[in-house]
Amino acid sequence: AQSVAQPEDQVNVAEGNPLTVKCTYSVSGNPYLFWYVQYPNRGLQFLLKYITGDNLVKGSYGFEAEFNKSQTSFHLKKPSALVSDSALYFCAVRDITGGYNKLIFGAGTRLAVHP
Amino acid sequence: DTGVSQDPRHKITKRGQNVTFRCDPISEHNRLYWYRQTLGQGPEFLTYFQNEAQLEKSRLLSDRFSAERPKGSFSTLEIQRTEQGDSAMYLCASSTLDRGDEQYFGPGTRLTVT
Numbered sequence: 410a411q412s413v414a415q416p417e418d419q420v421n422v423a424e425g426n427p428l429t430v431k432c433t434y435s436v437s438g439n440p441y442l443f444w445y446v447q448y449p450n451r452g453l454q455f456l457l458k459y460i461t462g463d464n465l466v467k468g469s470y471g472f473e474a475e476f477n478k479s480q481t482s483f484h485l486k487k488p489s490a491l492v493s494d495s496a497l498y499f500c501a502v503r504d505i506t507g508g509y510n511k512l513i514f515g516a517g518t519r520l521a522v523h524p
Numbered sequence: 525d526t527g528v529s530q531d532p533r534h535k536i537t538k539r540g541q542n543v544t545f546r547c548d549p550i551s552e553h554n555r556l557y558w559y560r561q562t563l564g565q566g567p568e569f570l571t572y573f574q575n576e577a578q579l580e581k582s583r584l585l586s587d588r589f590s591a592e593r594p595k596g597s598f599s600t601l602e603i604q605r606t607e608q609g610d611s612a613m614y615l616c617a618s619s620t621l622d623r624g625d626e627q628y629f630g631p632g633t634r635l636t637v638t
């Protein structure tokens with residue numbers, strides 16, 4: 410079965426410092442990987458995805474993610490964190506068992522950026 | 525795109541009552557998904573529509589749950605005889621293969637069963 414794991418419940422970082430939110434995956438076949446962000450009382454917003462090609466994927470709001478096949482990881486990164494980046498971040502993998510596309514999400518990582 | 529909308533945003537109901545939620549996807553999106561999210565967890569897949577056809581249902585979707593998408597536009601999710609364990613955020617998402625099939629989510633309906 411496809412799965413993703415987010416090993417950190419919370420990540421704390423100072424504004425202006427680089428941030429990393431970790432995700433590891435377990436899939437059969439080629440992984441389709443996604444990052445979403447959730448702000449309070451709002452739905453999930455799509456940040457970026459990896460399907461194939463360059464291992465470094467660039468997304469919205471200055472975020473990027475690095476796909477590492479040997480480590481089965483897809484960590485989310487940003488060179489310089491903003492206080493407004495504070496939110497809940499979800500890693501997800503596409504699951505097509507059953508024949509149709511759906512997303513399997515991790516439990517989420519809360520990012521807190523301190524001024 | 526006006527985005528995915530869901531109604532109502534919040535619903536409080538007593539155990540045993542029936543509730544119905546509505547989702548309006550992005551207009552050109554033919555794929556529609558329902559997910560459920562409980563506190564401290566990521567969303568879990570419930571069901572998938574392609575146009576008006578319901579093509580996949582999760583084992584999480586018990587017999588008390590039913591979803592429809594008449595005419596392939598908006599969708600409804602009904603829960604009959606609600607239980608306290610049904611309390612969760614119900615999220616709707618839509619996508620189209622023509623635009624990379626990324627799923628775009630609505631704001632969700634938060635259900636509280638008392």
